[in-house]
Amino acid sequence: MTRDELNNQRLVKEANEKHLHFVTRRHFLKESAMGFGALALGSLLGGCHFGDSNSYAQTLFDPAHPLMPKLPMFPGKAKSVIYLHMAGAPSQLELFDYKPDLMKLDGQLCPQSLLEGKRFAFIRGVPKMLGPQAVFKQRGQSGAWISDNMPHLASIADELSFLKACSTDQFNHAPAQLLIHTGTPRLGRPSIGSWVTYGLGTENQNLPGFVVLTSGGRFPDAGKSVWGSGFLPSVYQGVQCRSEGDPVLFIKDPQGMDRDLRKASINAINQVNKEEYKEFKDPEILSRISQYEMAYKMQISVPDVMNINDEPQYIHEMYGTEPNKASFANNVLLARKLVEKGVRFVQLFDWGWDTHGTSPGDAVDIGLINKCRQIDKSITALILDLKQRGLLDETLVVWGGEFGRTPMQENRDGKQMMFKGRDHHTEAFTMWMAGGGIKKGFSYGETDEIGYSAVSGKVTPFDMQATILNQLGFDHEKFTYQFQGRPFRLTDVSGTVISDIIA
Amino acid sequence: MFQFLGHLHPVLVHLPIGILLLACLFLWQSRKDRFAHLQPSINIILLIGMITAILSCITGYILSQTGDYDEDAVNLHQWMGISVAVVSIVLFYFRRKTYLHKWQLPLAFLLILLIFITGHLGGSLTHGSDYLTQPLENLFEDSVTAVKRKPIPNVQEAKVYTDIIQPILQEKCYGCHGSRKQKGKLRLDDSVSILKGGKDGVVIVSGKSTESELIKRVMLPKEDEHHMAPKEKPQLTESEMTLLKWWIDNGASFSKKVKEIAQPDKIKSALTALQKINEEKKPDLDVPQTPVEKADETAIQLLKDSDVVVIPVAQNSNYLSVNFVTANVSDKTIALLLPLKKQLIWIRLSNKPVHDSMLATIAKCTAITKLELNNTNITDNGLGYLKEMKQLRSLNLVGTKISLQGVMQLKELKNLQSLYLYQTNINSNEWIELKKAFPKTSIDSGGYVVPLLPEDTTIVKSPPTKN
Structure with missing residues (x-):
């Protein structure tokens, strides 16, 4: 072989290899379009058998305008929800569920009848009873019992509706949080905020419909799944905003790129995507186009609404906020601003309520009081501020944890502990709701003399979810999404609207 | 068998x-x-x-x-x-x-x-x-409720059995334990039968509600087969249960008056609630009860093209809710509302440069029940137009330049239930006058203060000493 021939051979080989680089996955998809077409046809024909059994659910998702405002099943009392979740589970026995009889039993061994057949996260053997570690008083005209740990909230007791006998069936944080927010203790279902934005869309197209704010230094144990969209289109998942620095990472245009250039580049990208859509008709492409447009608008609107520096001084004093610092109070003020701008669902997670008594920081008579002080003023300010702005009537505020705490003192590994703490407890805890067409100054449900379990008015996470959906105008039994061949709902197969607390 | x-x-x-x-x-x-x-x-x-x-x-x-x-x-x-x-x-x-x-x-x-x-x-x-x-x-009847319970004017003077307990039994129990049917051989429609009990013995143990079969059955979980009322029938409410328990705990008397029986705190709220039963059951008038014809689609589209959110208040309802949150307010866009004046019931114009002349147009939409004008440029003059909006139930004027005289023009609005007047030009000494002029309206003057307590900023290091 001559040198020239060898050279040619090498060039041909190189050219062939280079050519292979251009054969991408996209080529593969294009070449096998016929096969995919057949697959698609199969599923289309398969779909025919179902008819339009669920025409309501099918019309809810429009990929080109996924967040367009949509109408509820019946006129809802509430238009938005602010859900305040105290991750770790606050102790109802030091806050709202006053049990003087438990005080008398303080220090005595827990009777066997309360322990038989039960499982606790940390309690082993026979623990001692622990009396309420707070001073309780009756507040307002409604006479609700609220401890001195929440002096501000106590002053607005007549605005709240307490659910005193909440219960769950999960005694670990992550599953319990998932149950309360997604309707199942396992991963994979959409969160309540996703359901709501899926069902109602949002009125302000320049802002996300479902915003999540976290504080307390850690995420809730169940992670981002508690605001995930599960099997719903991903556009409905909660948008987590940071309360320090840029609310959303990379929201500012990079240096050297001005607004017009940004606009031009987004237009170009969308143009390419539109061509793609013409060719493939994949609705996800439309979804992507609308996401680009929304992101462009949000570059202006999000930093504006997420900035609390412009709020007047008296508002900062009212909420106890400190700008440019991450805090629960700042998040609460943001929640009010977001709802004012038409955001549908705002969810706040505050970590640090898991008062086991392993250290001063998680003792019910030390750490818990400090946690209360972090939230008390701002939550009270939120309710009053919404009220004076005429927003409380159409904003449902929900407060609660994922479960309750035991009337017994925790004895981790069967040993007496240094500090006073309580273990996870599924059978009784307190939540409250306010505004959004809920009764004012009302209390529903009752626990036994020591606050161990519900005596009347027992409420499950499903009942709570059904009630929230009801206030927004949804029948939780009919609000479904077709997935894996069957309609799914937030409340799975149970849940009753707590009609007693509805005004 | x-x-x-x-x-x-x-x-x-x-x-x-x-x-x-x-x-x-x-x-x-x-x-x-x-x-x-x-x-x-x-x-x-x-x-x-x-x-x-x-x-x-x-x-x-x-x-x-x-x-x-x-x-x-x-x-x-x-x-x-x-x-x-x-x-x-x-x-x-x-x-x-x-x-x-x-x-x-x-x-x-x-x-x-x-x-x-x-x-x-x-x-x-x-x-x-x-x-x-x-x-x-x-x-022929417009309301479906079978038994209409009347509010009790003075609950303390009322008879416990005849005025409070009997109506509960009548509404929730008589269907199966009354004159026509006696399931489980139990009748609850007269005192003798109540005390006699049913097939399984007495149902009421005077003074001991927890031992009374009647209460036990009611308190069982809904899924239990012995639960009463049967789960497909209307259930007793929380306060009805409390009242029944209270009645039995206090001797299940058929003649005593309320004031003759001890009233723990819990029962007091349930009792006072009885004085205004009818108020609670008032139909929701935020949405008119009479249906309306469908709104003109092109008129809706014109508004939507101007970025106004227009949406029916619910499925199967032609009434509309309108929100200008992302739209520009101008005389032109406001005029677009007129073709929808029969259907338009909720409108939000918050934080927009709405001025008085626009209110003249808006006031022609007389079906509106909820009007949000907070943080707009309106004044007392504009407020005068709203006199014609007889259906108005909720009016938000927070953060506007209106004064007492302006609001007084609206005192003929008999349906007005809530009025939000925070951050307006109304002086603190004028509220009393205003409340007198609007006796049926809940007026929110705002300006709430959450005082800074010493505890708010102190951090607890050790358990507080008990006193």
Whole structure:
């Protein structure tokens, strides 16, 4: 072989290899379009058998305008929800569920009848009873019992509706949080905020419909799944905003790129995507186009609404906020601003309520009081501020944890502990709701003399979810999404609207 | 086993009804030549009908022995049922004797009549006497609530049993434990029967609600088969349960007045709630009850093109809600609202440069019940236009330049329920005057303060010392 021939051979080989680089996955998809077409046809024909059994659910998702405002099943009392979740589970026995009889039993061994057949996260053997570690008083005209740990909230007791006998069936944080927010203790279902934005869309197209704010230094144990969209289109998942620095990472245009250039580049990208859509008709492409447009608008609107520096001084004093610092109070003020701008669902997670008594920081008579002080003023300010702005009537505020705490003192590994703490407890805890067409100054449900379990008015996470959906105008039994061949709902197969607390 | 046979009665009865009616129909039709070929089948149909009628009588008798039903009503149904069986036997006999053939048609007619009467009586027994006609009554009545409870003007003077307990029992229990039916041999519609109890003994242990079967049943979880009221029926509310318990704990008296019985805190709120039952059940008037025709689609589209959110308030409703949150407000866009004036009920113009002349246009949309004008440029002059909005129930004027005189122009708005006036030019000493002018309206003046307490900023390091 001559040198020239060898050279040619090498060039041909190189050219062939280079050519292979251009054969991408996209080529593969294009070449096998016929096969995919057949697959698609199969599923289309398969779909025919179902008819339009669920025409309501099918019309809810429009990929080109996924967040367009949509109408509820019946006129809802509430238009938005602010859900305040105290991750770790606050102790109802030091806050709202006053049990003087438990005080008398303080220090005595827990009777066997309360322990038989039960499982606790940390309690082993026979623990001692622990009396309420707070001073309780009756507040307002409604006479609700609220401890001195929440002096501000106590002053607005007549605005709240307490659910005193909440219960769950999960005694670990992550599953319990998932149950309360997604309707199942396992991963994979959409969160309540996703359901709501899926069902109602949002009125302000320049802002996300479902915003999540976290504080307390850690995420809730169940992670981002508690605001995930599960099997719903991903556009409905909660948008987590940071309360320090840029609310959303990379929201500012990079240096050297001005607004017009940004606009031009987004237009170009969308143009390419539109061509793609013409060719493939994949609705996800439309979804992507609308996401680009929304992101462009949000570059202006999000930093504006997420900035609390412009709020007047008296508002900062009212909420106890400190700008440019991450805090629960700042998040609460943001929640009010977001709802004012038409955001549908705002969810706040505050970590640090898991008062086991392993250290001063998680003792019910030390750490818990400090946690209360972090939230008390701002939550009270939120309710009053919404009220004076005429927003409380159409904003449902929900407060609660994922479960309750035991009337017994925790004895981790069967040993007496240094500090006073309580273990996870599924059978009784307190939540409250306010505004959004809920009764004012009302209390529903009752626990036994020591606050161990519900005596009347027992409420499950499903009942709570059904009630929230009801206030927004949804029948939780009919609000479904077709997935894996069957309609799914937030409340799975149970849940009753707590009609007693509805005004 | 015996009881099981009794419970078969409601299933079995449908057989003679259908089969005997069919026999009568064939009998009548077979006189014509065209249907003469039906003749041979009549006897066998009649025979089967006759047998099932007899079986129904037997099972019915067994069922009546459980004592769950009102004796008088059962009696009539029983004898009518027996006569159906007898007449069908006679008819069967007549069919076999040629000389009696001329009597078979009148007899068949009698049989049909008896079947209808018996069927109706049986239906009334199981579903209640008003079951058939109830939907018709609803046609003429605008509210569906069966029992209307009146508010008690002064609850302390009220009689515990007659004014509080009896209405609860009447609404939730009489259906199955009243004059017509006595499930489990229990009647709750008079004091003697209540104290007597039912099949399983007494239901009320005076002074001990937790030992009273009545309370136990009510408190059982809804899924429990012994739970009362049955889970498909209307349930007792939380406060109704509290009141029942309270009544029994305090001796289950049939004559005492409320003020003669000790009232723990819990009961007080339940009692005061009784004074305003009707207020609570008021229909939701945020959305008018009379339906409206569909709004003009092009008019809606024009608004949407200007970025205004226009959306029906609910499915199957033509009433509209409008939000300008991302839209520009101008005289032109406001004018676009006019074609929708019949349907438009909720409108939000918050934080927009709305000025007085626009209010003149908005005021023409007289169906509006909720108007949000907070943080707009409106003044007292503009507020004058709103006098015409008679349906207005909620008005938000927070953060506007309006003053007392401006708001006073609206005192003729009888439906106005909430008025938000935070950060307006109304002086602190003018609120009293305002409240007098709007006696039925809840006025929110805002300006709430959450004081800074020393504890708010201190961090606890060790448990507080107990005093």
